[in-house]
Amino acid sequence: MRSIFFSLMAYPDLPEPDERHSTWVDPSPSWWNSEVANRAYNSYLNELEYADAMGYAGIGINEHHNCAYVMSPSPNIWASSLARRTQNAAICVLGNTLVNYPSPIRVAEEFAQLDTISGGRLIAGMVPGTTMDTAYSYSVNPSTLRQRYLEAVELIKKAWTADKPFEFNGRFSQYRYVNPWPKPLQDPHPPIWMPAGGSKETWELAARLEHVYAHLTFGSLQSIEKINAGYWDMMREMGREPNPFSCASVRFVFVADDMRMAEELYAAPVDYFIKRVLKWNPRFTYAPGYLSEATVRMGMQSAMAESAKKAAGEKKDDAAKGVAHAELGSGKEGFHSLLEQGVIVAGSPEECTERLTEFCTRFNVGNLVLCNTIGNMSEEVARYNTRMFAEKVMPNLKGLFENAWEHRWWPTPQTDPVPLQNLETAGTEPAAKLNPVGVR
Amino acid sequence: MTAAGASLEAGSVDVGGEPCRVLAKGTGEPVGYLGGLKGVPTWLPFLDELARSRRVVVPSLPGFPGGAPTAFRDLDDQLDWIGATLDLLEGAGLAGCDLIASSFSGMLAADLAALAPGFVRRLVLIAPWGLYDTSDPGTDYFAKTEDEQAALLASDPARVEAALKAPAGMDEMDWAIETFHRTNEAAARVSWPFGDRGLRKRLHRITVPTLVVWGEDDRVLPASYAKRFEAGISGPTSTVTMPGCAHDCAVDAPEQTADHVLRFLAGG
Numbered sequence: 212m213r214s215i216f217f218s219l220m221a222y223p224d225l226p227e228p229d230e231r232h233s234t235w236v237d238p239s240p241s242w243w244n245s246e247v248a249n250r251a252y253n254s255y256l257n258e259l260e261y262a263d264a265m266g267y268a269g270i271g272i273n274e275h276h277n278c279a280y281v282m283s284p285s286p287n288i289w290a291s292s293l294a295r296r297t298q299n300a301a302i303c304v305l306g307n308t309l310v311n312y313p314s315p316i317r318v319a320e321e322f323a324q325l326d327t328i329s330g331g332r333l334i335a336g337m338v339p340g341t342t343m344d345t346a347y348s349y350s351v352n353p354s355t356l357r358q359r360y361l362e363a364v365e366l367i368k369k370a371w372t373a374d375k376p377f378e379f380n381g382r383f384s385q386y387r388y389v390n391p392w393p394k395p396l397q398d399p400h401p402p403i404w405m406p407a408g409g410s411k412e413t414w415e416l417a418a419r420l421e422h423v424y425a426h427l428t429f430g431s432l433q434s435i436e437k438i439n440a441g442y443w444d445m446m447r448e449m450g451r452e453p454n455p456f457s458c459a460s461v462r463f464v465f466v467a468d469d470m471r472m473a474e475e476l477y478a479a480p481v482d483y484f485i486k487r488v489l490k491w492n493p494r495f496t497y498a499p500g501y502l503s504e505a506t507v508r509m510g511m512q513s514a515m516a517e518s519a520k521k522a523a524g525e526k527k528d529d530a531a532k533g534v535a536h537a538e539l540g541s542g543k544e545g546f547h548s549l550l551e552q553g554v555i556v557a558g559s560p561e562e563c564t565e566r567l568t569e570f571c572t573r574f575n576v577g578n579l580v581l582c583n584t585i586g587n588m589s590e591e592v593a594r595y596n597t598r599m600f601a602e603k604v605m606p607n608l609k610g611l612f613e614n615a616w617e618h619r620w621w622p623t624p625q626t627d628p629v630p631l632q633n634l635e636t637a638g639t640e641p642a643a644k645l646n647p648v649g650v651r
Numbered sequence: 652m653t654a655a656g657a658s659l660e661a662g663s664v665d666v667g668g669e670p671c672r673v674l675a676k677g678t679g680e681p682v683g684y685l686g687g688l689k690g691v692p693t694w695l696p697f698l699d700e701l702a703r704s705r706r707v708v709v710p711s712l713p714g715f716p717g718g719a720p721t722a723f724r725d726l727d728d729q730l731d732w733i734g735a736t737l738d739l740l741e742g743a744g745l746a747g748c749d750l751i752a753s754s755f756s757g758m759l760a761a762d763l764a765a766l767a768p769g770f771v772r773r774l775v776l777i778a779p780w781g782l783y784d785t786s787d788p789g790t791d792y793f794a795k796t797e798d799e800q801a802a803l804l805a806s807d808p809a810r811v812e813a814a815l816k817a818p819a820g821m822d823e824m825d826w827a828i829e830t831f832h833r834t835n836e837a838a839a840r841v842s843w844p845f846g847d848r849g850l851r852k853r854l855h856r857i858t859v860p861t862l863v864v865w866g867e868d869d870r871v872l873p874a875s876y877a878k879r880f881e882a883g884i885s886g887p888t889s890t891v892t893m894p895g896c897a898h899d900c901a902v903d904a905p906e907q908t909a910d911h912v913l914r915f916l917a918g919g
Contacts, residue, residue, distance in 0.1 A: 350843070352843040353836075354839055355727065382727065499832070499838070500835070504833065507828060508828070512824075
């Protein structure tokens with residue numbers, strides 16, 4: 212089992228929401244305070260570096276646009292800093308929104324550069340992207356998204372592995388010379404993960420391309436169950452082995468000595484996250500053509516089944532709608548409601564271990580993407596949670612699946628990380644001892 | 652003769668390897684009609700009005716109700732769409748004929764008239780897309796719900812309902828896909844995000860007589876755009892603003908709109 216410390220980087224000082232409150236596509240520019248953002252960005256980087264020092268297998272960041280909920284339009288900038296400031300953890304960029312880059316070659320170059328600087332620690336996430344990020348923030352035609360994504364993946368893989376410059380005549384881009392420098396350090400290239408939602412096409416694509424399916428949306432266990440079942444059904448249908456390491460799932464995990472203390476420490480930042488951060492206008496969720504007709508039909512059928520159930524007097528499946536629209540109480544009441552629905556995991560190390568072991572086993576998930584920091588949580592509490600998880604929970608999960616399955620999607624770094632220079636002594640050697648040339 | 656007496660004919664034209672439906676009614680000089688944001692899911696009273704004195708030919712654009720349900724996803728840019736529209740109109744026998752185009756398809760028709768001289772005889776544009784000025788913005792139509800979109804089409808809800816009503820025996824889910832999901836995707840595919848594909852640079856090439864019709868209460872694209880079209884087109888151009896009408900005048904006021912159109916087409 213691989214544990215990845217994942218930082219969402221939410222804006223930590225959002226106002227009390229009114230009816231028009233929206234944190235994605237159209238959050239109010241007036242909320243931005245550059246001093247708050249300066250501190251938040253540096254503090255989030257501190258937490259990621261700390262997680263590396265605490266022994267997490269990976270540290271992760273992602274990409275969103277026009278977004279107060281994830282202030283991270285350029286994850287490669289974080290990855291670049293982390294490549295230098297950390298030594299061991301895999302750097303999980305989850306991922307680059309391929310269709311947003313003017314040329315997929317740019318992604319091939321930046322990922323190769325990151326892989327090389329970090330000594331082969333890169334996980335190259337390639338995300339098809341939400342419509343908020345692509346269609347509405349970057350004006351990419353939503354009807355062409357999937358085709359553009361596929362073409363970009365094909366081009367990047369070929370650019371990483373070709374042994375000579377080549378021509379590329381794609382539907383959306385044409386090149387006379389594809390020949391990015393640098394090449395990735397990992398051979399043949401960094402593992403590719405595909406952060407995505409739960410549609411038939413996504414499962415089919417992840418299974419066919421043999422990428423890790425990283426399901427990074429937040430929801431109740433009930434909603435995750437549906438999505439996971441969809442993925443594993445598709446894997447079986449396509450004759451792929453049920454290797455748990457081909458699947459990653461996100462979990463909010465808050466560890467303390469006991470549940471009472473977990474509530475004291477974490478209820479307030481969770482409340483902030485749910486009430487102020489995780490609020491956007493649903494009209495931006497599905498731009499025309501983003502969902503295939505098969506997925507639209509699947510949605511309509513389940514909506515019809517839902518209303519039939521309702522007509523028959525059965526309880527409405529609120530949990531399945533996911534956390535963004537779930538009706539929750541506030542403060543501690545909301546905290547417990549999220550716990551019950553399985554949206555968050557919290558409590559003593561034993562409780563967290565049990566919940567997470569059950570989660571990973573039940574859903575066959577070999578990569579846990581952990582949100583140990585959330586909303587407006589203070590850096591000191593985030594650090595406490597990180598240490599608690601790393602010392603008292605992570606060791607209990609570590610062995611899960613490791614003997615039964617090979618992890619074929621984890622970076623293979625160089626054995627010795629390149630040491631950082633000693634700034635105290637650098638440049639003090641006598642000139643007579645210096646070699647004029649060197650291969651560094 | 653009256654339209655009520657004429658029968659509705661249905662045929663099809665192959666565009667990109669898939670059939671596009673072509674409906675026709677009436678006799679006389681043919682006139683083509685390209686529907687707006689929802690295409691032509693059902694035959695409209697407006698078309699009956701035209702069919703009283705003309706042969707009305709209504710081809711379905713790829714991706715719109717009746718038109719190439721998957722092949723439209725092979726059309727990537729404006730040039731692809733113009734090519735497909737030429738194939739469609741030519742196949743429907745409309746080359747060199749009068750053409751009426753509404754809303755987003757007005758953008759395609761204007762480009763055709765600009766780029767293929769002689770292909771269109773007289774041109775009627777009903778609240779056409781194709782120009783966009785951020786200081787005079789339209790609504791974000793594609794971010795609207797199904798009900799909101801329907802309400803934007805015309806002022807009279809009963810007429811909208813009739814225009815979008817599923818034919819008897821039609822599967823509800825198929826109909827929702829055909830008139831909402833697929834249609835939106837097709838419209839978005841050619842016009843994302845607000846239908847400016849550089850038409851302003853080609854508008855001067857339209858030299859045929861042109862009528863621009865705009866609903867005074869249009870909330871999709873304001874009626875003020877009529878002046879921009881009138882100013883840009885080189886051919887003799889007139890504008891009619893329809894009081895009480897929203898984006899699709901043909902739905903809101905079939906008789907009056909048809910009356911204006913027929914008089915214009917007759918050269919009056």
